[in-house]
Each structure stands twice: as C-alpha cells, then as structure tokens.
Amino acid sequence: MAMLLTMDSAAATGTRKPQNRRGSYAVGQVRRERILNAALLEFAERGYRGTSMARIAERCEISETGLRHHFGTKDELLVEILRERDRIENERRESEGSPQGVAGLEDTVRIVDHNSRTTELTRLFTVLTGEAVTDGHPAAPWAVRRYRDLRRTTADSLRGGVASGELRPDIDADRIARQVIAVMDGLQLQWLLDPESIDMAADFRAYIDDLVDSLRTR
Known part of the structure; x- marks a missing residue:
C-alpha cells in the first residue's frame, strides 16, 4: 500500500481505474486503498x-454504505492508517538497520527531508499528534507509543556513539534525544504554517551539524 506514502491523488479521488488487476478481491483491494487515501487527506x-x-x-465517489462495508467506523479508518504507517516504518528500519552515533543523527536529517516532500502525510501526523492530547482521542495511544519509541531509539543511537568512542562519554543521551525530537517537531509545525518562510530541511540540517560538532569526542 505504497499509495499512503506517495499520496496518489488519482487514487484518493477515485479518478484512476484499476489496471492489470482481475477478480472481485483485487477490485476490493483497490477500493480499500482508495478509501484509505481519501481518509488520510x-x-x-x-x-x-x-x-x-x-x-x-x-x-471516494462511493456511497457511505459502501464505505462502511470496508470500514465500519471512523475510528477503524484512523487506526488502519496509523497501523499502515507503523508497518512501513518498521520495514524501513529492518531493511536499513539502526544507525548509531553520528550516523543516527544524520538519519534524522534524511527523515526531515523526506517529510518536506510528503506534505499531506506530514500534515496528517502533525494534526493527529496535536489532537491526541484531548480526552478520549483514538490516536492518543499511538502518539504516546510513537514518542516513547522515538526517544528510546534516538537515545540508544547516541549511546551507541558513546560506546564506539565517536561521541563524548559525558553526554546525557535521553535529554538530547528529547531535544532533537522537539526541534524536529517544532520546525515541522512552523513549516506547515508558513512554508514560504521556513526551509525545514535546511534549518534542521544546520541544527544537527552544530549538535554533532558539540558532541564529537575531541
């Protein structure tokens, strides 16, 4: 379901016809993907x-009854989008491994650069994260888990850099991890609000360059 990453507008609006797929199951899968893209937007x-x-x-240009045949509630749709996002991210981690130290910080630059080229997907997760602080929001468990995972993986990467001798032994990996995530999310929010004034990728690149310089073993 790569369309969730590429934000295929034809799939989301229903203007693209299925190609090279046969049978009711294949048609159902195409419609399901189209629904997920429309819901994401x-x-x-x-x-x-x-x-x-x-x-x-x-x-999607279908009836609400047809929509509920695939997803009974709005909560089901949201959970499926978040589940798909996590699946894709987990596959990326498994294929690329977990870079340590400076390489791990460089990986966050790559992520921000990717986010700058997938505006709608980035906007979705920014909106959902903000809404998740309200009582009873269905994305709240996902948001809490996401930030815990981000803090853990970033801090573990920094500790790996310390263990290899690449980074200073006196750094507070957990605190730096929280700060990196805060800068990433803060720049992302400013960029979404005012993209003509904010170069998110360049600003984050500069921040990481300065951070790496301050953390390297002298």
Whole structure:
C-alpha cells in the first residue's frame, strides 16, 4: 500500500481505474486503498473530529454504505492508517538497520527531508499528534507509543556513539534525544504554517551539524 506514502491523488479521488488487476478481491483491494487515501487527506485537512464518514465516501465517489462495508467506523479508518504507517516504518528500519552515533543523527536529517516532500502525510501526523492530547482521542495511544519509541531509539543511537568512542562519554543521551525530537517537531509545525518562510530541511540540517560538532569526542 505504497499509495499512503506517495499520496496518489488519482487514487484518493477515485479518478484512476484499476489496471492489470482481475477478480472481485483485487477490485476490493483497490477500493480499500482508495478509501484509505481519501481518509488520510480528510484527516490531514480537517482533523479527526472535523472529518465525517460521509465526506470520506463523497471523496471516494462511493456511497457511505459502501464505505462502511470496508470500514465500519471512523475510528477503524484512523487506526488502519496509523497501523499502515507503523508497518512501513518498521520495514524501513529492518531493511536499513539502526544507525548509531553520528550516523543516527544524520538519519534524522534524511527523515526531515523526506517529510518536506510528503506534505499531506506530514500534515496528517502533525494534526493527529496535536489532537491526541484531548480526552478520549483514538490516536492518543499511538502518539504516546510513537514518542516513547522515538526517544528510546534516538537515545540508544547516541549511546551507541558513546560506546564506539565517536561521541563524548559525558553526554546525557535521553535529554538530547528529547531535544532533537522537539526541534524536529517544532520546525515541522512552523513549516506547515508558513512554508514560504521556513526551509525545514535546511534549518534542521544546520541544527544537527552544530549538535554533532558539540558532541564529537575531541
């Protein structure tokens, strides 16, 4: 389901016809992917609470009954989008491994650069993360788990750099991990609000360069 990453507008709006796929199962899978893309766009534009099943169905050019045949509730749709995002990220980690030390910090630069080229997906997760602080939001468990995982993997990468002698032994890996994530998310929010004034990728690149310089073993 790579369309969730590429934000295929034809798939999201229903204007693209299935090609080289046969049978009711294949048609159902194409429709399911189209629904997920449409839901992703709606959540990104309107937030979870501002999105309705009726609007998602309209965007897919199907009936609401047809939509509920695939996903019974809005919560199910949101959870499936988040699950797919996590699956893709886990596959990336497994294929690329877990870079340590400076290489791990460089990897965060690559992630920010990728985010700058996938605006709608980046907007979706920014909106959902902000909404997740409200009571009873279905994305709250995902957001808590995501930040815990980010803090852990970033801190572990820094500790790996210390163990290899690449980074200073006196650094506070957990604190630096929290700060890196805060800068990443803060720049991302500013960029989404004012993309013409903020070069998110360049600013984060400069921040990481300065950070690496301050952490390297002298």
